[in-house]
Amino acid sequence: MNMAGLLKKLKAREWAYALAALTFIIAQVWMDLKMPDYMNLITQIAQGGMDPKTGLAWGLSDIWKNGGCMLLCAFGSMVCSVITSFFVVRIAANFSARLRELLYRKVQGFSMAEMNRFNTASLITRTTNDVQQVQMLITMGLQMMIKAPITAVWVITKIAGKQWQWSLSVAAAVAFMLASIAVVLLLVTPKFVRVQKLTDDMNRITRESLSGIRIVRAYNAEDFQREKFERVNEDFTKANLFTGRITAFLNPVMNMTMNGISLVIYWVGAAVINSAGMQEVWGLFGDMVVFMSYGMQIISSFMMLAVMFMIAPRSIVSARRINEVLEVEEMIKDGEGVGETWETGTVEFRDVSFRYPDSEEDVLSHISFKAEKGQTVAFIGSTGCGKSTVVNLVSRFYDASKGKVMVDGHCVREYKKSELAGKIGYVSQKALLFSGDIQSNVNFGDNGADEAMVKKAVEISQSTDFVEAVKGGIRGHVAQNGNNFSGGQKQRLSIARAVARRAEIYIFDDTFSALDYKTDRELRARLRTEMKDSTCLVVAQRIGTIMDADLILVMENGKVVGQGTHRELLENCPAYQEIAYSQMSEEELKHA
Numbered sequence: 326m327n328m329a330g331l332l333k334k335l336k337a338r339e340w341a342y343a344l345a346a347l348t349f350i351i352a353q354v355w356m357d358l359k360m361p362d363y364m365n366l367i368t369q370i371a372q373g374g375m376d377p378k379t380g381l382a383w384g385l386s387d388i389w390k391n392g393g394c395m396l397l398c399a400f401g402s403m404v405c406s407v408i409t410s411f412f413v414v415r416i417a418a419n420f421s422a423r424l425r426e427l428l429y430r431k432v433q434g435f436s437m438a439e440m441n442r443f444n445t446a447s448l449i450t451r452t453t454n455d456v457q458q459v460q461m462l463i464t465m466g467l468q469m470m471i472k473a474p475i476t477a478v479w480v481i482t483k484i485a486g487k488q489w490q491w492s493l494s495v496a497a498a499v500a501f502m503l504a505s506i507a508v509v510l511l512l513v514t515p516k517f518v519r520v521q522k523l524t525d526d527m528n529r530i531t532r533e534s535l536s537g538i539r540i541v542r543a544y545n546a547e548d549f550q551r552e553k554f555e556r557v558n559e560d561f562t563k564a565n566l567f568t569g570r571i572t573a574f575l576n577p578v579m580n581m582t583m584n585g586i587s588l589v590i591y592w593v594g595a596a597v598i599n600s601a602g603m604q605e606v607w608g609l610f611g612d613m614v615v616f617m618s619y620g621m622q623i624i625s626s627f628m629m630l631a632v633m634f635m636i637a638p639r640s641i642v643s644a645r646r647i648n649e650v651l652e653v654e655e656m657i658k659d660g661e662g663v664g665e666t667w668e669t670g671t672v673e674f675r676d677v678s679f680r681y682p683d684s685e686e687d688v689l690s691h692i693s694f695k696a697e698k699g700q701t702v703a704f705i706g707s708t709g710c711g712k713s714t715v716v717n718l719v720s721r722f723y724d725a726s727k728g729k730v731m732v733d734g735h736c737v738r739e740y741k742k743s744e745l746a747g748k749i750g751y752v753s754q755k756a757l758l759f760s761g762d763i764q765s766n767v768n769f770g771d772n773g774a775d776e777a778m779v780k781k782a783v784e785i786s787q788s789t790d791f792v793e794a795v796k797g798g799i800r801g802h803v804a805q806n807g808n809n810f811s812g813g814q815k816q817r818l819s820i821a822r823a824v825a826r827r828a829e830i831y832i833f834d835d836t837f838s839a840l841d842y843k844t845d846r847e848l849r850a851r852l853r854t855e856m857k858d859s860t861c862l863v864v865a866q867r868i869g870t871i872m873d874a875d876l877i878l879v880m881e882n883g884k885v886v887g888q889g890t891h892r893e894l895l896e897n898c899p900a901y902q903e904i905a906y907s908q909m910s911e912e913e914l915k916h917a
Contacts, residue, residue: 328462328640328641328644329651330644330648331424331459331644331647331648334420334424334427335416335420336419336423336884339415339416339419339420342412342413342415342416343412343416343467344711345412346409346412346413346416346467346468346471347471349405349406349407349408349412350405350411350468350471350472350475351475352401352405353401353402353405353406353409353472354472354475354476354479355479355503356398356399356401356402356405357398357402357476357622358476358479358480358483358619358622359394359398360395360398360399360618361614361615361619363391363392363394363395364614364615365400365679366396367388367392368386376378376564378589379849381648385864391639392641393574404422405576406817409467409468410468413463413464413467413468414464415665416463417460417461417463417464417467418460420459420460420463421456421457421459421460421463421733422747423461423680424456424647425452425453425456427651428448428451428452428456428647428650428651429452431650431653432452432650433446433857434655434722434742435653435655436655436721436724437717437722437723438656438657438681438682438723438784439653439655441654441682442653443602443650444525444529444806445529445532446525446528446529446532447525447529448527448650449532449896450521450524450525450528451527451643451646451647451649451650454521454524454643455521455643455644455646455647456643456647457509458636458639458640458642458643459643459647461636461642461680462633462636462637462642465632465633465636465825466636466637469630469632469633470574470629470630470633472624472626473629473630473633474630475628476622476625477623477624477626477627478625478629479624480619480622480623480626483619483752492595494586494590494620495586495623495624497621498582498585498586498589498624499623499624499627500577501582502579502582502627502628502631503627503633504625505574505575505578506630506631506634509571509572509574509575509634509635510638512571512642513567513568513571513572513635513638514642515640516564516567517568517638517639517642518642519564519844520561520564520565520568520639521639521642521643521646521739521821523557523560523561523564524559524561524760525889526557527557527561528557528728530550530553530554530557531554533550533755534550534554536806537630542676553688568639572635575580575631575634575635579627579628579631583621583624583625583628586620586621586624587617587620587621590613590616590620591613591617594613594616597677597785603625610843613772617841619766642776647839649709655722656724657722657724657742658720659741659742660738660739660740660741661739661741662739662740662741662744663735663739663740663744666733666734666735667733667734668698668733668734668859669733669829670697670698670733670828670829670830670858671695671696671697671731671732671733671860672694672695672696672702672719672730672732672860672862673696673729673730673731674692674693674694674695674715674718674728674729674730674731674732675693675728675729675731676691676692676727676728676729677689677691677692677693677718677725677727677728677729677730678690678691678692678726678727678728679714679718679723679725679726679727680726681723687709687726687883688711688714688883689714689715689883689884690883690884691695691728691884691885692715692728692884692885693885694876694878694885694888696860696862696876698858698859698860699858699859699860700860700875700876701853701860701861701863701873701874701875701876702860702861702862702863702874702875702876702877702878703862703863703864703865703870703871703876703877703878704716704862704863704864704865704877704878704880705864705865705866705868705871705877705878705879705880705901705904706880706881706900706904707881708712709879709882710881710882710883711882711883712743712835712864712880713754713835714865715862715878715880715885716832716834716862716864717736717834718730718737719732719749719830719832719862720745720746720749720751720832721738721740721742721745723739724738732745732748732830733748733829737776747771747828748828748829748830748831749828749830749831749832750822750823750824750826750827750828750830750831750832750859751823751830751831751832751834752816752819752820752822752831752833752834752836753819753822753834753836754834754835754836755835756807756812756815756816756818756819756839757806757807757815757819758803758806758807758810758815758818758819759803759807760803760804760805760806761803762797762799762800762802762803763783763792763798763799763800763801763803763818764776764779764799764800765859766803766805766807766818766822767779767782767799767818767821767825768825769784769822769825772822772825772826774825774826774827776799778825779799779821779825780799781824782821782822783799783818783821784821785820785821785824785851785852785855786817786818786821786824786848787817787844787847787851788814788818788821789847790816791810791814791844796854807836811839812839813839813840813841813844815839816836816837816838816839816840817840817844817848819836820833820836820848820852824852824855824856825859828859829859829860829894830859830860830861830862831856831859831860831861831862832861833861833862833863833865834864835864835865835866836863836864837849837865837870838867842869845867845870846869848906849873851868852874867908868904868905868908868909868914869908869909873889873891874890874891874893875890876888876889876890877890877891877894877901879894879898879900879901879904881900886898886900887900887901895914
C-alpha cells in the first residue's frame with residue numbers, strides 16, 4: 326500500500342473538492358475542444374457558399390460571431406483552470422498538513438524500540454521532503470493526470486471516421502511517446518529510491534556536524550567531517566544528475582514528436598487533397614486544419630502525462646516511506662486504565678527479564694525487588710550492566726520480556742500511557758532542555774505548576790543562584806538544547822522539572838553525575854526533605870550519591886548480585902566493596 330493507502334486519509338470535504346475540480350476540468354476540456362469546431366466554421370465561411378441551416382450566403386458577421394465564440398471558449402477555459410487550481414491547491418495543502426501531523430503524532434507514540442528502527446534524520450526527511458513530494462504529485466496530478474486522459478479520449482471520439490491516414494499517424498506518435506515514457510520510468514525509479522536515502526544521509530551528517538560542532542573543532546576534525554559530507558553530497562549529486570538527464574530526454578522527444586506529427590498531417594493532407602475532386606478540396610482542407618488542432622491536443626495531453634511520469638516515481642517512493650512510519654505497529658500499547666489504586670508510590674519487579682527486539686540474549690535476568698512508598702532504591706554497577714534499562718521498564722519505554730513490573734499494585738501494562746506517566750517524575754540520563762524560557766521548561770507538559778511552584782522547584786534543585794543571574798529570571802531565555810547553560814545547570818533544571826510534577830514516583834537516571842560533590846550533597850538532602858512521601862529510584866555511578874538509600878541493588882551483566890543497605894553490602898557483597906573502595910578510602914567509608 327503506497328499512494329492509494331495515503332489517499333484513503335483524504336476527508337469527505339477534500340473528496341468534494343476533487344469532484345468539483347473534476348467538473349471544472351471537464352468543462353475546460355469541452356471548451357478547449359469546441360474551439361477547433363469554430364475554426365472549421367470560419368474556414369468554411371472564408372470559402373464562401375451558403376449556410377446549410379438558413380440557406381443564406383455566409384457573411385463577415387458570421388466570422389466575427391464564430392471568432393467571438395472562440396474567444397469566449399478561451400476565456401471560459403482560463404476561468405475553469407483557475408478554479409480547478411484553487412480546489413487542487415486546497416486539497417494538497419490540507420492533505421500534506423494532515424500527513425505531517427499524523428507522522429508527528431505517530432512518532433510521539435513510538436517506544437524506544439520503534440525509534441531504533443528509524444534514525445532521527447530519516448524521520449525528519451519523511452516528515453518534510455517526502456510529504457512535499459506527495460503534495461507536488463497531488464497538486465499537479467489532479468490537474469494533469471485527470472485532464473490528459475479525458476482530453477485524449479474525447480479527441481479520439483471527435484476524429485473517429487476522419488481520414489485513416491491522419492488517425493494512423495497520430496496513433497504511431499502516441500505509441501512512440503508511451504514507449505519513451507516507459508523506458509525513462511524503468512531507468513529512473515530505482516535511482517529515486519536511492520535519492521531519498523541519500524537525502525536521509527545528508528540530513529544525518531549535517532545534523533551530527535552541527536550538534537557536535539564543539540567536539541569537531543576540539544579534535545580538528547573539520548576536514549574529516551567535510552570529507553564525509555562531500556562523499557554523500559557527491560553520490561547525491563550523481564544520482565540527481567542521472568535522473569535529471571534521463572527525464573530531460575523526454576522534452577526533446579515530445580517536441581520532436583509534436584513537430585513531426587505536424588509535418589506528417591500536412592504531408593498526408595497534401596496527398597489526399599491533391600487526389601480529391603474540386604468539390605471535396607475545401608472540405609478536406611477544413612478537416613486538415615481541425616485535425617491538426619486535435620492532433621496537437623492529443624500530443625499536449627501526453628506531454629502532460631510525461632511531466633507527471635517524471636514526478637510520480639519519486640512521489641511514489643516518498644509515499645512508501647511515509648507509510649513505513651504510519652503502518653508501524655506500536656509495541657507499547659495502552660492498557661484499559663487502572664483508576665484508583667489500593668497502594669500508592671510502590672514499585673515492584675517480579676522475576677523480570679528483558680531483551681531488546683531482535684536480540685538473542687537477555688539484557689536483564691530475573692530481577693526482583695520492591696520499593697515501598699517513601700523509600701529510595703538505588704542501582705549501581707559497571708557501565709552497561711542494565712541499571713538504566715531497569716528504570717526504563719518502570720516508565721514503559723520498553724516492556725518486560727518475562728515477569729511483571731508493578732506500580733501501585735498493578736502491572737504497568739494495565740495502565741494507559743498518560744495515566745502511568747502522570748505518576749512518575751522522570752529525569753533522563755542526558756539532561757535536555759527545550760527552546761523557550763526557564764519557566765516553560767520547569768512547568769513542562771501537564772505539570773500544572775504555577776509561578777510560585779516553579780520558583781520552589783528551582784530552589785529545591787539548587788538552581789536559584791544561576792537562574793537569578795539570567796536576564797529575566799525564570800522568564801530567562803533557553804536556547805535550543807539548553808546550549809546557553811552548563812551540563813550541571815541543565816541537570817538541575819531537569820530535576821526542577823521533575824520536582825514541579827509532584828509525582829508519586831521519581832526516577833533519577835544517573836542525574837547527579839555532572840554535579841560537584843557539595844551541590845550533590847545539598848541537593849540530595851533537600852530532595853529527601855521535600856519528597857519524603859515519594860518513592861525514588863536512583864541510578865548512579867558514585868557511591869556517595871546512594872549511600873543513604875533504603876535499598877541498594879548491585880548489578881553485573883544484567884543480574885542483581887547483591888541488595889541491601891550500604892552497611893550490609895559493605896559487609897557481604899564483594900562487587901559493592903570493589904566499587905566502594907575504588908571511589909573512597911576505608912576511613913571515608915567508615916566515617917560515612
